[in-house]
Amino acid sequence: MNVLQIHNLYRFSGGEDAVVDNEMKLLTEYGLNVKQLHFDNKQINAGRLFFNKQAYSRTREAIREFQPHVVHAHNLFYQASPAVLKAAKDLGVPIVMTLHNFRLICPAALLLRDGQICTKCVNLKFPAHGVYHACFQDSVPKSLLLSTFLWYSKVQGIWKDSVDRFIVLTPFIKDLFIQSSLGVGGEKLIVKPNSTDDIYEDTEKVPPARQGFLYIGRLSREKGVHLLLEAFQGLPEKSLTIVGTGPLEQELRDLAGKNIHFRGEQPRSSVAELLRTTKALVFPSLCYEGLPNTIIESYAAGTPVIACDNENISKLVNHNYNGLLFSSGQVKSLIQAIEDYDMVPREDFEKCARRTYLEKYTHKINLENLLKIYNSVVN
Structure with missing residues (x-):
């Protein structure tokens, strides 16, 4: 099986980047052919948030060259954009997408405001509270742009119509997305936790006393x-x-x-x-x-x-x-x-x-x- 991973890298490498690389390693060691298609936000163009023609072309080219059986999308913000999903759909390749955070239903991606959990935008197609409170980078204009994109993508059915399966990390997150304005049913949301290396040391030696x-x-x-x-x-x-x-x-x-x-x-x-x-x-x-x-x-x-x-x-x-x-x-x-x-x-x-x-x-x-x-x- 050929798997094409698509991931928009973060400016500062973090947990999501590590998860993508970890899954590539697991699949490769099992014998699958895995190719990574990376995007980055070094040059952000606001218009490309909605549809990046360059990302569409790069994805079509990668698919034609690699012939994947499945595309696994991770972070698509901002330069990858939904264009990569359209490219895969146009060429008939099924899509799996991991939802690492709450970006599709929250401009801040964290469901957090002023140190408190906030779910006011979860059920809104247009996340107005995110604009009012400048939840994205403490900027009303930037929050308005991102909120408009989130509204547009839901109204156009971009996520629910393009993606065949969404991976979520916990049952709570699955329930949250089912109840949200995303419009995706539970049959498309699959709970799959991440994994990590086994760092346990099972030794005959007396283990060191745990401290602090x-x-x-x-x-x-x-x-x-x-x-x-x-x-x-x-x-x-x-x-x-x-x-x-x-x-x-x-x-x-x-x-x-x-x-x-x-x-x-x-x-x-x-x-x-x-x-x-x-x-x-x-x-x-x-x-x-x-x-x-x-x-x-x-x-x-x-x-x-x-x-x-x-x-x-x-x-x-x-x-x-x-x-x-x-x-x-x-x-x-x-x-x-x-x-x-x-x-x-x-x-x-x-x-x-x-x-x-x-x-x-x-x-x-x-x-x-x-x-x-x-x-x-x-x-």
Whole structure:
């Protein structure tokens, strides 16, 4: 089987880019022929958001040359545009598309405004609230342009008529899109989680004692890391290691006590070692998120997760099984969860975290699910 991946790269490489490359690696190792067609936003032309003729031509050329059995689209904003879908349809190639975020129903893509979850535009064909609140890049003109595109694409049926199967990352996200203004039925929305490397070390040696707590991620307000810092200021006897960079880094460093340690960006090998030796990963995000790589990486290491209890994350972390939940955005609740976690034996939590990875997030399971989806549209 030949698979053509189409992906508009982000200006700063992130989780979605890694997922695309990971799936290419899995498919190639299995024996499939995979070609990647990349676009980027180095030169953004507003008109191309609706239909990029150059993207259409490049996609037609790639399809004629490679002869794919299926096109797998990922991010199409902004230079790829829906033109790549039309090119595939015009040449009779079925299309699978992964919805990594909420961009098709939210101008901000996060369903977050002013530090609070916001779903006001989910059921609106024209996301007017996104314009009023300048949700895209804090700009009313840019928000208006993007919102107009989202309205136009829904009215024209671009997504529901072009794409044969949508991949979503969690059952909650599937339900959200079914109830949205996108107009796509549940039969087209398939839940397929991502996967991650197995970083667990099963050795006869006595494992190192787990110490402290760990945060991995962008240092920005929507990730809730400022609340995490506040919580550990109230827990001076407990240690927190922070991995990552972002706009809040200097502010957080200025406020941090001696029990909070900043490690900046770290290579994957170092992150894996930190996950294997920490008591728990703390995940305080204020967003719904998708399927955070840090959570499934933590499970791969047999490390429990202390996470916010929003409607999506609470389905990924099972309270008192593979971690603990706290009230989203509430510092006192987070402090209580950390204190509670330190008062109970962790061995069962760690076994359950590891079991969660083996049952849901291995590369083998991901590959099997991906092949089922491809076969369902090819056949």
